[in-house]
Amino acid sequence: MKARLAALATALLLAAAAWSAALAQPAPSAAPDAAFAAELATARRAAGAGCKEDAVDRLVRILCRGKLRVGVRTNYPLFAGETAQGLAGYEIDIARTIAAALGVDLVLVPVTPANRIAMLGEDRIDLTIATMGHTSLRDGQARFIRPHYYQSQTVVVGPRGRALTDFDDLAGQTICVTVGNASNAELSGHNARLMLFDSPAKLVERLSAQACQLAAQDDSFFAAAFTDPAFAARYETKFGFAPVPWGMAVGREGTEHLAQLLSILSARFHRDGIFLNTAATHGIATGFLERQRSAWSGHCNSATALQDGTCLAAPLVTAVPATPWAGQVDAIEAWIEQRLGLRATLAMFKMAPAWELVRNGAINSGLLILGVSLATPCIAVLIGLALGFGGLPLRWLAQGVCVLMQSCPVVLTLVIAAALCNHLVGITTLSGLITAIIALGLINGSYAGRAIADAVASLRGDAAKRDEAPVPPHRLFREGLARAETQIGAFIINAIKGTPIASFIGVPELLNALTDTASFSAERATTYWLLLVFYTLAVLLLVPVVQALGGLLRNRASAR
Amino acid sequence: MTAFFDALPPGFLLHLLGGVSINFWIAAIGLVLGLAVGLPLAICLASGSRWLRWAASPVTALMRAAPTFVTMYFLFQILQAGPGGGAALSPVMTVAWALMPYAAAYIADSGADALRHWRAGSFSAALLFLPNLVRAYFVMVMSSGISAAIGVQEGISIILRQANAMSSFPQQLGVYLLGILVFGSIMQAGLLGVGALRRFATALMLNRASQRAGAQSDLGFDGPRIEPSE
Numbered sequence: 001m002k003a004r005l006a007a008l009a010t011a012l013l014l015a016a017a018a019w020s021a022a023l024a025q026p027a028p029s030a031a032p033d034a035a036f037a038a039e040l041a042t043a044r045r046a047a048g049a050g051c052k053e054d055a056v057d058r059l060v061r062i063l064c065r066g067k068l069r070v071g072v073r074t075n076y077p078l079f080a081g082e083t084a085q086g087l088a089g090y091e092i093d094i095a096r097t098i099a100a101a102l103g104v105d106l107v108l109v110p111v112t113p114a115n116r117i118a119m120l121g122e123d124r125i126d127l128t129i130a131t132m133g134h135t136s137l138r139d140g141q142a143r144f145i146r147p148h149y150y151q152s153q154t155v156v157v158g159p160r161g162r163a164l165t166d167f168d169d170l171a172g173q174t175i176c177v178t179v180g181n182a183s184n185a186e187l188s189g190h191n192a193r194l195m196l197f198d199s200p201a202k203l204v205e206r207l208s209a210q211a212c213q214l215a216a217q218d219d220s221f222f223a224a225a226f227t228d229p230a231f232a233a234r235y236e237t238k239f240g241f242a243p244v245p246w247g248m249a250v251g252r253e254g255t256e257h258l259a260q261l262l263s264i265l266s267a268r269f270h271r272d273g274i275f276l277n278t279a280a281t282h283g284i285a286t287g288f289l290e291r292q293r294s295a296w297s298g299h300c301n302s303a304t305a306l307q308d309g310t311c312l313a314a315p316l317v318t319a320v321p322a323t324p325w326a327g328q329v330d331a332i333e334a335w336i337e338q339r340l341g342l343r344a345t346l347a348m349f350k351m352a353p354a355w356e357l358v359r360n361g362a363i364n365s366g367l368l369i370l371g372v373s374l375a376t377p378c379i380a381v382l383i384g385l386a387l388g389f390g391g392l393p394l395r396w397l398a399q400g401v402c403v404l405m406q407s408c409p410v411v412l413t414l415v416i417a418a419a420l421c422n423h424l425v426g427i428t429t430l431s432g433l434i435t436a437i438i439a440l441g442l443i444n445g446s447y448a449g450r451a452i453a454d455a456v457a458s459l460r461g462d463a464a465k466r467d468e469a470p471v472p473p474h475r476l477f478r479e480g481l482a483r484a485e486t487q488i489g490a491f492i493i494n495a496i497k498g499t500p501i502a503s504f505i506g507v508p509e510l511l512n513a514l515t516d517t518a519s520f521s522a523e524r525a526t527t528y529w530l531l532l533v534f535y536t537l538a539v540l541l542l543v544p545v546v547q548a549l550g551g552l553l554r555n556r557a558s559a560r
Numbered sequence: 561m562t563a564f565f566d567a568l569p570p571g572f573l574l575h576l577l578g579g580v581s582i583n584f585w586i587a588a589i590g591l592v593l594g595l596a597v598g599l600p601l602a603i604c605l606a607s608g609s610r611w612l613r614w615a616a617s618p619v620t621a622l623m624r625a626a627p628t629f630v631t632m633y634f635l636f637q638i639l640q641a642g643p644g645g646g647a648a649l650s651p652v653m654t655v656a657w658a659l660m661p662y663a664a665a666y667i668a669d670s671g672a673d674a675l676r677h678w679r680a681g682s683f684s685a686a687l688l689f690l691p692n693l694v695r696a697y698f699v700m701v702m703s704s705g706i707s708a709a710i711g712v713q714e715g716i717s718i719i720l721r722q723a724n725a726m727s728s729f730p731q732q733l734g735v736y737l738l739g740i741l742v743f744g745s746i747m748q749a750g751l752l753g754v755g756a757l758r759r760f761a762t763a764l765m766l767n768r769a770s771q772r773a774g775a776q777s778d779l780g781f782d783g784p785r786i787e788p789s790e
Contacts, residue, residue, distance in 0.1 A: 195711065206711060209713070210721070211651070211712070211713060212711055213724065407745075407748065409705035412743070415723075416736045419736070500627055504706075504709050518637070529638075531630055536625045540625045543625070
């Protein structure tokens with residue numbers, strides 16, 4: 001009995017030694033097929049030597065259990081979506097093919113973008129194939145399998161027939177996007193105006209209802225929308241950018257061999273066209289898979305290809321540099337939560353690119369406020385002079401400007417001004433600012449100018465009633481200004497309140513800047529609260545300043 | 561000219577008028593909301609109680625200062641990101657609520673004035689509240705064009721979309737001019753309506769003034785100032 005036990009122990013030790021040797025050198029032995037067979041055989045031997053529930057190696061545990069638990073999406077049509085026959089799609093078929101290759105049963109576990117990595121860490125799934133982009137940030141959270149099984153890119157979708165070929169055509173245009181999408185920063189960097197939505201499904205809804213003219217999202221998402229003939233008849237993909245490789249992923253602990261095996265398997269799937277054919281079956285874009293097949297059936301079909309940088313796509317670098325004071329901002333957030341019970345997220349002060357946007361936006365807003373505060377009274381004075389003292393042609397011209405400005409909604413006035421500016425000199429930050437200042441100044445200045453003219457007319461009337469000698473024009477105008485000071489002040493404040501509308505024509509002021517920031521920091525509540533408080537406070541603080549200036553004007557007029 | 565109208569899709573004018581009707585609808589909801597909030601504020605502002613006046617004044621000042629466009633964005637983003645993930649307000653209601661602070665502040669100011677006149681016995685001067693209300697409504701119709709920024713299919717959105725679809729810059733300008741013509745006609749018609757209402761109130765005032773010998777006419781009352789909502 002003792003001898004038999006000793007023999008068994010020796011056999012187990014030998015198996016363990018062989019397994020350890022295999023552990024030390026996980027690289028494929030020769031070509032992918034041989035490497036896969038060797039890896040699987042080694043793992044099966046280890047599994048055959050004894051299965052323990054708490055075995056460290058995940059591959060051994062999968063083989064022992066006879067089941068591969070794969071986390072998949074359930075609401076991503078063409079990739080993994082619910083159908084009458086259960087879950088179906090490209091990723092579901094890939095999961096089935098992998099389970100078959102390992103010789104185990106497949107268990108599909110629904111996951112979401114929020115929990116797909118956490119479930120790997122909690123050992124609730126062995127593998128996730130769930131539309132997950134491979135980014136440098138996620139590399140620290142899960143072990144990604146390369147070569148990648150798919151690659152998506154962000155595409156801009158718009159109406160057929162609308163000329164739009166690259167980023168240059170996006171300046172000043174409104175694009176509907178989902179909040180938190182990494183590619184939003186690139187769109188806003190090209191002066192596109194972003195309209196944020198919670199989910200990609202809302203983008204299609206908005207496009208279908210023509211409430212959005214342009215939308216940007218993963219091509220993998222739009223693939224399903226384009227299967228609808230009505231949608232495809234109206235919209236088309238304009239251009240794509242920011243490609244992201246999609247990776248299957250396993251947990252960080254005890255997954256070296258599982259990851260190695262899946263990498264070899266992925267290389268084989270590319271080489272044999274399994275990825276490509278499966279994708280074609282489901283009608284999704286195959287450009288990346290065609291290139292991969294060509295590579296893996298050619299120069300990458302070797303034992304060393306899995307370590308070859310030219311054969312493997314790099315993860316997308318998404319790390320955002322922090323501001324030097326990010327730590328202090330964290331402390332402020334914690335203080336607010338602790339003392340006030342409010343969960344404030346001040347991402348715009350912690351991320352360097354967001355901070356740069358906000359700082360520039362605040363400067364531009366300041367310039368806009370200053371500009372309209374000066375332009376409105378200046379235009380008012382010109383119109384007041386023309387209406388009150390000008391000859392007939394000048395009066396008619398001023399009258400025409402007033403009627404035009406009163407007849408045109410503010411947004412339309414700004415759009416027309418921007419279109420003229422774009423036609424004449426092109427829209428840049430500076431020309432956009434100047435255009436917005438002139439347009440807002442004209443709208444409010446025309447109202448205030450008419451108030452000045454009315455005041456001058458009423459002064460003339462008063463003088464006539466009293467049978468007084470005609471007042472010299474310069475004095476009459478000064479007194480008219482004093483009499484209309486309340487109206488002038490009101491329209492200056494109104495112009496200041498109107499400055500955020502400049503964002504509509506793409507001026508990178510604070511509203512646009514904070515919307516851009518929210519679009520990639522995925523935080524909106526604090527951002528829009530801050531925005532509302534900023535503008536309301538700006539108006540509240542400027543009201544007494546304008547009133548004080550008006551009082552000064554009145555006092556000077558009465559002193560003379 | 562013919563080429564321009566040929567370039568427009570069939571039924572464009574009707575489509576545009578349909579869109580403009582949404583501007584009217586938004587302004588109507590905004591005005592109702594403004595009345596609901598503004599009238600109690602007006603009562604407080606004109607009240608004999610100092611405490612009520614102190615409570616109502618900062619609220620009215622805040623509403624007066626809130627920029628409509630930013631308020632609209634705030635509501636659009638915050639309510640969309642609210643609990644449950646779904647939008648609590650439709651885009652049309654979002655704009656109507658965004659117009660509410662402007663309407664409420666204006667109604668509070670002019671309503672308080674009207675109440676003071678009423679108490680002082682100037683009933684006809686108090687009646688000027690009505691034309692001012694109509695005027696505010698038309699200003700809000702024009703201001704509701706900001707809803708194009710959140711994708712409401714109203715008049716401005718339709719004009720902008722059509723302008724984008726035109727092949728040349730002069731044709732784009734033509735579409736914009738068409739928009740000015742439509743909105744301008746509405747605004748001028750509204751101002752004419754305000755004038756008619758004002759003349760009616762003035763006639764009432766004159767009538768009462770003639771009945772009260774020696775009483776001073778309050779013809780000079782022009783109601784509170786009004787400016788376009790941004």
